[in-house]
Amino acid sequence: MAQSFPPIEPYAHGLLDVGDGNRIYWETSGNPKGKAALCVHGGPGSGGRRDSRKLFDPEVYRIVLFDQRGCGESQPHASDPAVCLEHNTTEHLLADMERLREHLGIERWLLYGGSWGSTLILAYAERYPARVSEIVIAGVTMTRPEETDWLYHGVGRLLPGPWEAFRDALPEADRGGNLVAAYNRLMNSPDEAVRVKAARDWCAWEDAVIAHEALGKPGAYSDKLDDALMAFVRICAHYFANDAWLEDGQLLRDADRLAGIPAELIHGRLDVGSPLKTAWELSKAWPDAELTVIENSGHTGSPAMRDAILKAIARFGKSGR
Numbered sequence: 001m002a003q004s005f006p007p008i009e010p011y012a013h014g015l016l017d018v019g020d021g022n023r024i025y026w027e028t029s030g031n032p033k034g035k036a037a038l039c040v041h042g043g044p045g046s047g048g049r050r051d052s053r054k055l056f057d058p059e060v061y062r063i064v065l066f067d068q069r070g071c072g073e074s075q076p077h078a079s080d081p082a083v084c085l086e087h088n089t090t091e092h093l094l095a096d097m098e099r100l101r102e103h104l105g106i107e108r109w110l111l112y113g114g115s116w117g118s119t120l121i122l123a124y125a126e127r128y129p130a131r132v133s134e135i136v137i138a139g140v141t142m143t144r145p146e147e148t149d150w151l152y153h154g155v156g157r158l159l160p161g162p163w164e165a166f167r168d169a170l171p172e173a174d175r176g177g178n179l180v181a182a183y184n185r186l187m188n189s190p191d192e193a194v195r196v197k198a199a200r201d202w203c204a205w206e207d208a209v210i211a212h213e214a215l216g217k218p219g220a221y222s223d224k225l226d227d228a229l230m231a232f233v234r235i236c237a238h239y240f241a242n243d244a245w246l247e248d249g250q251l252l253r254d255a256d257r258l259a260g261i262p263a264e265l266i267h268g269r270l271d272v273g274s275p276l277k278t279a280w281e282l283s284k285a286w287p288d289a290e291l292t293v294i295e296n297s298g299h300t301g302s303p304a305m306r307d308a309i310l311k312a313i314a315r316f317g318k319s320g321r
Contacts, residue, residue: 002310004054010065015075016103018096020087025073026066026100030058035133035317036106038064038097040113040121042139045235047072047228055112055309060317064109066100068093068120071231079230081188081195085238090245094124101131108132110316112309114139114266115274115299119244119251122282126257134316135263135289138309139271139299140279142251143244151273152180152240155209158272162208169201184237199233209273209299216300255285262319263289264312266305268297 013027030053039052048065056063069088070078078085097120101109110133111121118137125132141147156163167175174182186198206221224232247253263286267279276293283291292312297305 002307002314004306004310005056005058006054007051008053008058010053015073016096016100018069018092018099020092021076022069022087022092022096023075024066024069024096024100025075026064026104028062028064028104029053030056030061030063032062034058034060034062036062036064036104036109037313038066038101038109038111040097040111040117040124041068041072042113042115042117043071043232043236044068044093044116044120044239045071045078045232046116047074047231052112055306055313057314057317061110061313062106064100064104064106066097069096070235071228077227077231078234079227081190081192085235088235088238089242090120090123090239093120094127097124098128098131110134110136110313112136112138112313115141116143116239119143119246122251122258123246125261126251126254129257129261132261134319135258135261136266136309136312136316137263138266138301138305139274140265140267140282141274142249142278142282143240143246144252144278145243145248147274147278148180148240148243150275151209152205155272159208162205166201166205166208169197178241180237181241183233184241187234187237195230195234199230202233202237203229206273212272213270213298213300213302215296215302216298218300220300252281252285255282258286259288261288262316264308264315265289265291266294266308266312267291268294268299268302268305270296270298273299 010027010029015023067074203221
């Protein structure tokens, strides 16, 4: 098994003004003159996981982490109901990533991430292919309406009890419609008790979907500090209720723009919430991408998935800048 690298601390960090009253947290660690790699976190709204630094050889890579708008250490924080999310969309996040690249003086960077981070990586790479050297995705998503519908409606066929609880936590008038849109409304209620209950009900469903992942991290969603949990659910519901402001099938349709970018797509066969079909379809449309299926992994990973991630990052590290 490949070994993670020892914990390191950033050698530089800051808050980058990206407009609209937002400042995004960023940090760099590893080799200041090394191959640049950007870690793109999931959620949306989860904030950057600082332990992602350990996936990269600090002598080879200049490791860049950032928190997307409204979460982590970025300001203002979406847990505050007074913070408007009008300027928190996929387009804004793509612009933020490009502004961060320019701010750090990076010409091209490797992109690493998964889940929602996969969608954002693909959208960025299709917009700015000349700025991307390689891509490593662990948990492929494209946030198509069919994927969101599966996660919050369809997968209830496998988990009828938890799904009914997720549905029945809504006002009765909303239970037969778009559950994500209904939760989005609740997360913007002026009543704090309503918002807190909706966030916890949402995370209880997310946890039910990954509860079978004994090798991953069951309980990963509810196991957040209060402000982090509130921002996570509010931003998730905001993005998913709006189909991430992407045309249906846009990222798969435009996969030809990724031609020439080497990539490793890593996906768990036991990922119930984000089935393998999405990764499979993308790999067929992107000849430069190699798909690795991890038999014992779900959405939250496993030792074998981590091993595959480490090997992919190490392999691309040998290709130079």
